[in-house]
Amino acid sequence: MLLGCDGAAAVLKEWPERPYTLTLPDNSPIGRTITAQTIRGFLAAGCAPSDYVNVFHKGEGLHPARFTADDRVVPASVQLLLDQGCTIQLRELNRWHPPLSAICAGIQSETGCTGYVTAFITPGGTQGLDYHWDQYLGIVVQLEGSKTWELFEPVVASPYRDHAMSTSLWQDEWVKQWQESGPDQTVELTAGDVLVLPRGWVHNPHSRKSAGASVHxxxxxxxxxxxxxxxxxxxxxxxxxxxRAVIPPSGLDPAKMPETIEGVRSLILDYLAGLDVDEMSGALRRTAQQETSHATL
Structure with a gap:
């Protein structure tokens, strides 16, 4: 649905390490039954849950009181903010839009990776989020308008979950360096284009060159x-x-702690040595395809 048969087979065979672009397959429901108007409709109808909507202006998030009431997004407020150049982010649409939920479930069944889908509406001539990197692989599908993606080689190795997040490791001098050196890649997405963006790649997406709104x-x-x-x-x-045996408080005493840790490490080694790998393989494969979030153990 996103990469086409050949593109999907390539990803399953070798996980992407560098960004690249494709064209959305002709038979994909994305762009036909799930359109930019679908995304706008959630906001216009006032049914978008406030916990899943963010608004950004020049890289900064706005307080939800600016655009929500009674746990829902206020349509008139959203339109006003768009007119003022704000970017609207609708997070985890798969939690509340069944067709996108089905697509994400299909991706998980095929790849073993959990995931979600988020939408962005950025007015023409503006920018929402600026320089940052993400913890996971992203597949960007442009639905309407155009967006420029300035891409830079990773500055940290293999970010994952809360480890090596751009918000926690950020150094302001990096932006100056990127601006002086220029991007390693620049990608212009128009409707029907797909960008495969590996985790860790720094990106500075904007619609400053677009006359109309970008929706992706x-x-x-x-x-x-x-x-x-x-x-x-x-x-x-x-x-x-x-x-499940209790470790008494004496076992947590600073002088005793090394012995306690060594005892647990020995238990772990003994336990792992006796595991039935074939049985565990089947259980983990089922977990990979069925769990709803791997933020929990």
Whole structure:
């Protein structure tokens, strides 16, 4: 639906490490049954849940009181903010729009990666979010208008979940360096274009060159990493009574703690050595395809 048969097969065979673009397949429901008007309709109808809508102006978020009432987004306020050059973000549409929920479920079944889809509306001649990087792979689908993506090589290795987030590691001098050197890639997306954006790549997206509004979807795929498997291998140890035994307060004493840690490490090694790998493989595959969030263990 997003990359076409050949594009999807390539991703499943070798996970992307550099950004590239494709054209949305002709038979994709994205862009036909799920359009820019679909996204605008959530706001115009006043049915968009306020917890899933953000508004940005020149890179800064606006307080929700500016555009919400009774846990819903106020249509008139949204239009006023768009007229003032604000970008509207509708987060995790798959939680409240069944067709997009089905597509995200299909992606998870195919790849084993959980994920979500977010929409952005950016007025022409403006910019919402500026320089940042994301923790996961993004597949950007342009629905309407155009958007420029200035892309820069990663400055941190393999960001994941809350580790190495751009908000926590940010250095202001990076922006000056990027502006002086220029982007490593510049991509102009128009309706029907798709950008595959690997995690960690810094991007500065804007619609400053666009006369009309830009509307796009970003499908986020939360990759599986060795830590994901390690967490579940250790998590399964709850079934072993040795891991449920109480550690007395004396075992947490600073002088005693190294011995306690060594004892638990030995337990882990013994437990893992006895695991049935074939049985665990089936269980983890089912978990990868069915869990709703891998932020929890």
């Amino acid at each position: 979807l970003t499908f986020v795929l939360k990759e599986r990493v060795p830590l994901w498997i390690a967490e579940r291998l250790i998590g399964s140890a709850i079934n072993d009574s040795r891991f």
